[in-house]
Amino acid sequence: MPFLNRYCLLFFLTNLLFPMLLVAQEDVKLQGVVFDFASNQTIPGxxxxxxxxxxxxxxxxxxxxxxxxxxxLPSKLIISFVGFEQVQRMVQEKDIAKQIRVFLRVEETDLQEVTVSSTRPDENVKSLDLGKSVVPIExxxxxxxxxxxxDLLxxxxxxPGVQTAGEGTTGLFVRGGSADQNLLQIDGxxxxxxxxxxxxFSVFNPDALSGVDFYKGNIPANYGGRISSLIDISLKEGNYDKLHGEGGIGTIxxxxxxDGPLxxxxxxxxxxARRTYADVFLRLSSDPNINSNDLYFYDLSxxxxxxxxxxxxxxxxSYYGSDFLGLSGQFGFGWSNWVSSxxxxxxxxxxxxxxLNAYHSRYNYKVGFDDPENGFEWGNTIGETGIKSExxxxxxxxxxxxxGSMLQFYHFxxxxxxPSPNSAIQPIATNPRNGMQFNPFVTVNQELTRKLSVEAGLRWSLYQQHGLGVDYSYENGTPDPNNEIIDSVAFNRFERIKAYQGLEPRLALRYLIRDDLSIKVAANRGFQYLQxxxxxxxxxxxxxxILAGTYIPPIRGDQFSVGIFKNLNDNAWEVSLEGYYKDMKNVIDLRQGATVLFTDNVETEILVGDGYAYGVEFLVKKNIGKTSGWLSYAYSRTWRRIEGISFDNWYNPRFDRPHDLNLVLNHQFNKRWSANLTFVYTTGxxxxFPAGSYVVDSxxxxxxxxxxxxxxxxxxxRMDASVTWKNADQGKKWRGSWNFSIYNLYGRKNPFSYQFGEIFNENINFSPAPNDPITSRRPGTVMTYLFTFLPSLTYNFNF
Structure with missing residues (x-):
């Protein structure tokens, strides 16, 4: 295992030698922590x-x-934060020996929403962040x-710049990238x-989260592994002083x-904890075809x-989440995530x-069919373990x-x-795939002048696919369903199969035209070793x-972006205009009619090519006042060209949607009543679609x-709306609120899928039977939609 020893040596040298450059100064200092009096959460900034x-x-x-x-000493210490009352505290000599605790109370200003944030009100203008959003949990x-x-996702x-696969899905497609090009992480x-x-629904329970940082443009060099975006999610810390709780009872x-002191x-x-109770309602049915089914998910963190x-x-x-779908005790399908750090x-x-952060992530699924003739059990597990120092x-x-540096181990x-005993189904087995990745990084943030700041970073990614595993050789040296396998080589544990490496430079510049107006540019390169x-x-x-290997190289993504950022009315309004161009090498797509679930030669079903994307994103956002929210519009295009697909011409992936408009409004009528409205419009x-039809054997x-x-x-x-009514706050420990929401307010029938076939007797649900005469028969198209007007009621509480 020489390469394993080499990677581990590099990791420890990075973290043991570099710290010697630090010199700590032991001046006499006063230490303390600042808290929000109402929530007991700490206040950054x-x-x-x-x-x-x-x-x-x-x-x-x-x-x-x-x-x-x-x-x-003695001397007076001043502690202040926007939206909170200033605190003045006299500090004596005796206070130096301990850590002081300061509690700030929210200012009593009518109808002004106060959000505790780690960023300044003008952060969007003065920071180097380009294509980054900090989304408050509230x-x-x-x-x-x-x-x-x-739902977070x-x-x-x-x-702006974020697309979806369609109705009822949480998958994200960011600036022309596919869903697997996003890195979603919980506490690293x-x-x-x-x-x-x-x-x-997504697996993230908002009650358990403290913050979400969403990067889609200038991703700093201390992050990597995906080329499109980073969604960095933090679980909140518990209260150090008293027991606190919150939750909700909803429709499904x-x-x-x-949380509290330990x-x-x-x-x-x-x-x-969170759990659905759809299975409870199924049990109430008198129909055995319904009450014998299971359908639920739950989260624990x-x-x-x-x-x-x-x-x-x-x-x-730690986080654990599980889903299960069971039909009449015969078919079962479940999957789960277990993440610890x-x-x-x-x-x-x-x-x-x-x-220093260490983690392990495991995802698995299992499908089972209980049948004496065709029963089977099918499952898979994906695991990743890593350690990162910074x-x-x-x-x-x-x-x-x-x-710092990061060391990762992949095990697929x-x-x-x-098959079940006596089953007619033949067993299928594939070989595991394993890999290792080492990433040292360095980044410098420098304010060159009052107006000009720069952030320069470099990340070096070294990757190896290793055993246990099997590598195949094909006729003509090309993996193709029509080419025969001429040889195979089995690799022992940690034995090298294929290696890749690449430098990932990151650069961002910000020029402050005025205190409320700036222009930013950024360039990023990243490599991604799994798709x-x-x-x-x-x-x-x-x-x-799929891990990168002999026949599937890693994706290389280069993104160039520029943006203009302007704040208005003493930072009450934010306006931004961003443009980007993204070039992608070695993206994959499937051959027509490909099957990839059970084959050990998955490279024969995959084609590799190039892609690019570009777009312009506009955002206007109101942060304070009775009415807050944002309006965004994005025009974007994404293209792929892969030999063997679409006559080797450029084509659009399914998530190419040129026009995307979003409106989010929140209005606070008074301390007890508020309303929210969202409107979404996107290109289909x-x-x-088939160009025609033909008849074979009737x-x-x-x-x-x-x-x-x-x-x-x-x-x-689609338009969604909600109204929230809060119980009167009379100093009670228990506080509650009711939320009534309507999804798809005007009942738009957005298509989920189309089915092309034959329609009999002008009835799309007609199924021909021997005793049912067929009076008409024609080719037709059937559209399926999921939701129209969908109300729901939720009771939320905290104590």
Missing amino acids: ANVYWESDPNNGVSTDLDGFFEIPVIA TIKNIPALFGEV RSLQLL APVYNPSHFFGF SSRLTV FSENSSFVVS GKTTFKLGNKDKLSLS GTWNRNISDKAFFD WTNLLSDKTILKW ASIDLD VASNSSAGLPIDRW QAVT QRLPLFTGERNADRFPDYH
């Missing part, structure tokens, strides 16, 4: 300074922690939802299938989250946090920080240096189909993940020309 020296203050970090050099909870089930679909651990109910599911004021926990002194914090988190944060000094050094007020288990081979763009639980997805079959996705569904549009 709060201002802390001495009354006698207001020009040399500090800001709290993401955990609400601060360190400030001590001056002559905003997500206010958006009208399908079945009243608040469905909320992200309302942002990736999630391979982020959906419940075949894509109708209920949820509960409880052993002392230096440790906390949070536990969250937890996080414990320990403050190990004034400088160290350890967090352990541990994070150690250390404040070496007020200018040096260290973060050092941050504030070299000066204008220079931030980050470096064999896909096996095991999904699927016949469906919507994403299915049984999708086949690209599809392949069966009419559709005729396709070979040109891929040259047709389109009708344009998609």
Whole structure:
């Protein structure tokens, strides 16, 4: 295992030698943490300074922690944050020996929504972020939802540059990339299938989350692995002082989250659970064909946090989610995610920080059919384990240096189909696929002048596919269904099969034209060493993940973007215009009629080619006041050209939707009543319709020309609305609210699928039988839609 030892050596050298460059200064400092009095959550970005020296203050970090050099004591300390009342605290000599705790109360301003955020009000103008969105959890909870089930991924679909596969799906297609080109991670651990109910809901319970950072443009060098976007999700920490809880009872599911101190004021926990009860309603039916079925999903997540002194914090988190569909005790289909991670944060000094994250992610599915003649069990498991270290050094007020490395192990288990005893089905077995990836990175954020700032980063990705596994050789050296296998080589555990490597430069510039107007440009290169081979763009639980290997090289993605950002009316309004161009090499697609689920020679069903995408995105957003929300519009196109598909010409993937318009409005009538409205309009997805039909053995079959996705569904549009009524707050510990929402307010029948066949007797549901005369017969098209006018009611509470 020489390459394994080499990668591990590189990882430890990166993390043991680089820290020697840090020099910690042990000046006398006052330490403390700033909290929101109402929620007991820490407040990042709060201002802390001495009354006698207001020009040399500090800001709290993401955990609400601060360190400030001590001056002559006693002296008055000032703590402030936008939307909160200022606190003045007299500090004595005795306070230096302990960590002080400061609680801020929300200012009593009528009808002004206050959101605690780690960003400044003008962050969108003055930061180097391009194509990044920070989505507050409260905003997500206010958006009208399908079945009243608040959904993170469905909320992200309302942002410019984000497309969806269609009605009732949570899959994201970001700036011309496919769904597998998005990295979704919880506390640093990736999630391979982020959906419940075949894509109708995502696996993320908003009550358990503290924040969501969504990158679709300038992805920093300390992140990698996907070429389109990063959705970085953090589970919230528990309350350190008292027990707190929140939850809801909805149309199809209920949820509960409880958090509080664990052993002392230096440790906390949070536990969250959610479950549907569709199976309970099925049991109430008197029809045995219905009450014998199962249909449910559930989530469980937890996080414990320990403050190990004034400088160290350890967090352990885990998420488990499961789905199951069972029909009459004969057919069963289930899948699950189990994600665990541990994070150690250390404040070496007020200018040096260290973060270490280790994780394991596992996704599996299983399909079973209980039948004496054709019974079987089919399953698969996907696993990833990794460790990441990151050092941050504030070299000066204008220079931030980050470096570190990441080591990942992939294990895609064999896909096996095991027949039941006496079953006529033949067993099928494939070989596992394994890989390893090592990524050192460095990035510098430098303010060159007051107007010009730059962020330059470099990531080096080294990847190897290794055993256990089998590699095949084909006739003419090309994997093709028509070419015979002429040889195969079996590789032992960790024995090298194929290696790739590449440099991933990242560069971003921001020029501040005025304090409220800036222009930004960015260029990113990334490599992706795993893809999904699927016949469906919507994403299915049984999708086949493919590691880069001998015949399938990694994707290389280059994105160039530029944007203009403007704030109005003292940062109450944000306006932005962004444009991008993305070039992609080695994207994959399936041959016509390909089957990839059970073959051990999946490379024979896959074709490799190139792609590109471009677009313009406009966003206007109102942040404060009685009415808030945003309006976005994006024009975008994405193309692929792969030899062997669509006559070797450029074609659109299904998620190419040129026009995309989104409107999100929230209006606060008073402290108890609020209303929300969303409107969505997009071009119909690209599809392949038959050009005609032909008859074989009295069966009419559709005729396709070979040109891929040259047709389109009708344009998609929908309006959702909701009203929330909060119980009067009379100082009680229990607070509740009712939310009534309507999905698809005006009942638009958006197509989900089309079926081409024959219609008998002008009845699309007519099925010919020996005793039923057929009076008419013609070719026809049947459209299926999922939802029209769909109301729901949810009761939310917290205590």
